[in-house]
Amino acid sequence: MTTPVLRASALRRRFAHPSGDVEVLRGLELSVHGGELVTVSGRSGSGKSALLALLGGFDSPDSGRVLLAGQPIDGAPPWHTCAVLPQALGLAQELTVAENVALPLRLRPGKDVVEDRVAQLLADLGVGQLADRYPGEVSFGQQQRVALARAVSGRPKVLLTDEPTAHLDAGSTPAVLRLLRRCAGEGVAVIVATHDDALHAIADRRVRLADGVLSAA
Numbered sequence: 001m002t003t004p005v006l007r008a009s010a011l012r013r014r015f016a017h018p019s020g021d022v023e024v025l026r027g028l029e030l031s032v033h034g035g036e037l038v039t040v041s042g043r044s045g046s047g048k049s050a051l052l053a054l055l056g057g058f059d060s061p062d063s064g065r066v067l068l069a070g071q072p073i074d075g076a077p078p079w080h081t082c083a084v085l086p087q088a089l090g091l092a093q094e095l096t097v098a099e100n101v102a103l104p105l106r107l108r109p110g111k112d113v114v115e116d117r118v119a120q121l122l123a124d125l126g127v128g129q130l131a132d133r134y135p136g137e138v139s140f141g142q143q144q145r146v147a148l149a150r151a152v153s154g155r156p157k158v159l160l161t162d163e164p165t166a167h168l169d170a171g172s173t174p175a176v177l178r179l180l181r182r183c184a185g186e187g188v189a190v191i192v193a194t195h196d197d198a199l200h201a202i203a204d205r206r207v208r209l210a211d212g213v214l215s216a217a
C-alpha cells in the first residue's frame with residue numbers, strides 16, 4: 001500500500017463564540033491517496049469548510065496534525081502541491097478569466113503551454129467563450145467553473161473543493177464531474193465537500209462529518 005498524500009490525524013478545532021464555544025472537529029482522522037476522489041458530506045454547519053481550511057493550511061488545528069506528501073504543513077502550501085477551491089472562489093477581479101486560470105502556471109512554469117492549457121480547461125468546463133471577460137462580468141456559476149479551472153491548472157497533488165457544483169444548473173454539472181474524475185485519474189488526491197448526490201455518485205469513497213469526526217457514508 002502506498003503512503004497517503006494527505007493524512008490528517010487527531011484534528012481538533014474549536015471556535016469561540018459569545019454564545020458558547022463550538023468544537024467542530026474532535027479528533028478527526030482522514031487519509032487520502034493520490035488518484036482517490038473522496039466526498040465529504042455532513043449537515044450545514046457540521047464543519048466541512050473548517051476541515052478543508054485545515055487541510056489546505058489556511059487555518060491551524062488546536063491539536064493534531066496534517067501531513068502533505070509526508071511533511072507537516074506550515075501555512076498554505078504552494079498551488080502545485082495543494083490547490084483549494086473555496087466557496088468564496090477568490091478570483092482576482094482585476095484579471096480576466098483566462099489570466100486567472102493562467103496564474104498558477106505563470107507562478108510555476110512547467111511543461112504546459114500556458115495558453116493551450118488555459119483554453120482547454122475553460123472549454124472543458126463550458127466557459128471557453130468567457131476567456132477575455134473579467135470575473136465581475138460573468139455569472140456566479142460561471143465564476144465557479146473558472147475558479148475550478150484555476151485550481152487544477154497548476155496540476156496540484158491535492159485538490160480541495162468546497163461545494164464545486166453549488167451554483168450550477170443540471171446542464172453544467174457533468175463537465176465538473178468529468179474534470180474532477182479526470183484529475184483523480186491523473187493521480188491527484190481530490191477531496192470534495194458537498195451536499196450534491198451527483199458528486200457522491202462519482203466518488204471512490206464517501207465519508208460523512210458528524211459530531212466532529214468522519215465515518216463512512
Ligand SMILES: Nc1ncnc2c1ncn2[C@@H]1O[C@H](COP(=O)(O)OP(=O)(O)OP(=O)(O)O)[C@@H](O)[C@H]1O
Pocket residue numbers: 015016022024042043044045046047048049050051
Ligand atoms: N473562522 C471561524 N470563526 C468562528 N466560527 C467558525 C469559523 N469557521 C467556522 N466556524 C463555525 O464552525 C461551524 C462549522 O462551520 P463550517 O462552515 O465549517 O460548516 P459547513 O459544514 O461547511 O457548512 P455548510 O454546509 O453550510 O457550508 C459553524 O458553527 C461555524 O459558525
